[in-house]
Amino acid sequence: MIPLSDNIPHRRFPIINWTLIVLNVFIFFFTLSLGDDAQKFVQIFGVIPYRFLNDFDLFEVSTIFSSMFLHGGWAHIFSNMLALYIFGDNVEDRLGSVRYLLFYLMTGIAAALTHIYLNQNSGIPTIGASGAISGVMAGYLVLYPTAKVITVFPILFFPYIIELPAIIYTGVWFITQFFSGVLSIVSNTQAFGGIAYWAHIGGFISGIVFLPILLTKKYKRRRYIDEYFPW
Numbered sequence: 001m002i003p004l005s006d007n008i009p010h011r012r013f014p015i016i017n018w019t020l021i022v023l024n025v026f027i028f029f030f031t032l033s034l035g036d037d038a039q040k041f042v043q044i045f046g047v048i049p050y051r052f053l054n055d056f057d058l059f060e061v062s063t064i065f066s067s068m069f070l071h072g073g074w075a076h077i078f079s080n081m082l083a084l085y086i087f088g089d090n091v092e093d094r095l096g097s098v099r100y101l102l103f104y105l106m107t108g109i110a111a112a113l114t115h116i117y118l119n120q121n122s123g124i125p126t127i128g129a130s131g132a133i134s135g136v137m138a139g140y141l142v143l144y145p146t147a148k149v150i151t152v153f154p155i156l157f158f159p160y161i162i163e164l165p166a167i168i169y170t171g172v173w174f175i176t177q178f179f180s181g182v183l184s185i186v187s188n189t190q191a192f193g194g195i196a197y198w199a200h201i202g203g204f205i206s207g208i209v210f211l212p213i214l215l216t217k218k219y220k221r222r223r224y225i226d227e228y229f230p231w
Contacts, residue, residue, distance in 0.1 A: 001172065002079075002152040003086050004161070008144055014089035016097045020104065021081050024129055027069045028077045042070055046125025049116040064112045065105070070127035080129045086149070087133075087140040094143055099214045106210050107135020107203045114202025126196050131203035134177075138207025141170045177201050 031038050045066040052060045071077040092100035111131020140147075145167040152159050177200045 001164075001169065003083060003169070004150045004152060006086055006090070006144075006150065006166070007148045007163075008090050010089040010093045012093060014092040014097075014100075016101045016104075017084065017088035017092050020088070020129075021084055024069050024071065024077065024081060024084075028071050031070065042072070042125050042127055046070055046127040047112050047116065048125050049119045049122045051123070052116055053120055064109055067112065067125070067127045068105075068108045068129050068132055071129070072127060076128060080133055083133050084129065084136065088136050090144065090147075091136055091139040095139075095211075095214055103139060103207070103210055103214055104132050104136060107138075107206045108132030110206030110210075111135065111196075111199040111203030115196045115199035118198045119196075126199065128196075130196070131199040134200045134203035135207030135210070137170055137173070138204045139211045141166055142208060142211050174201070174204055177204070 031041060034041050045063055047063045047067040052063065071080065088100075088104075091103070095103055108129070108131050111134060112126070115126055115131070145165065147166045148163040149166055149169040151162055151164050151169060153162050153164075154160070177197050
């Protein structure tokens with residue numbers, strides 16, 4: 001499934017979300033510009049579970065943050081930034097810019113720690129914003145469970161554009177991530193297929209946990225006639 005857009009407009013310019021997108025794209029092109037040194041750059045600033053646990057210091061802690069802004073290819077950066085563009089603006093709209101940035105970083109940290117815990121002997125660098133974006137998707141689900149996500153859905157190898165409730169879209173996505181993660185454990189592989197599925201799962205679950213914490217009692221949620229919020 002490839003999300004194209006949603007039907008929830010944001011009410012103020014999502015400055016943090018756009019800043020994250022621009023920063024990710026800028027660092028991606030910077031990495032490309034390194035040529036043959038790009039792999040070394042990723043090796044240094046990506047999260048490597050074995051190195052993180054056995055050579056633990058402040059620099060290794062910093063790789064949790066630096067790894068969120070590194071991507072391994074065009075498909076990786078495009079899919080992540082598309083999802084962040086679609087889901088992030090609405091979450092920022094409800095949390096506010098400062099709390100949204102905190103939420104993004106918290107879910108990204110939780111995703112990285114989940115991956116490290118389940119792949120303690122891995123020497124493969126883990127990179128990408130997917131863990132934090134998984135948390136953003138979870139936040140979107142909590143806030144807008146019946147919002148419509150316009151999605152490209154393959155049926156018998158042909159792409160169809162359909163509208164799915166957010167709870168269906170994110171539910172299917174989470175189930176596929178979960179079973180792929182289980183398969184990576186059963187098959188005794190780390191980051192099965194080159195994708196850190198358990199980082200996605202950790203980010204998603206942490207998003208569900210952290211969002212209510214950041215939505216404090218002092219926060220007065222604005223209601224709109226086009227809003228899909230059943231609680």
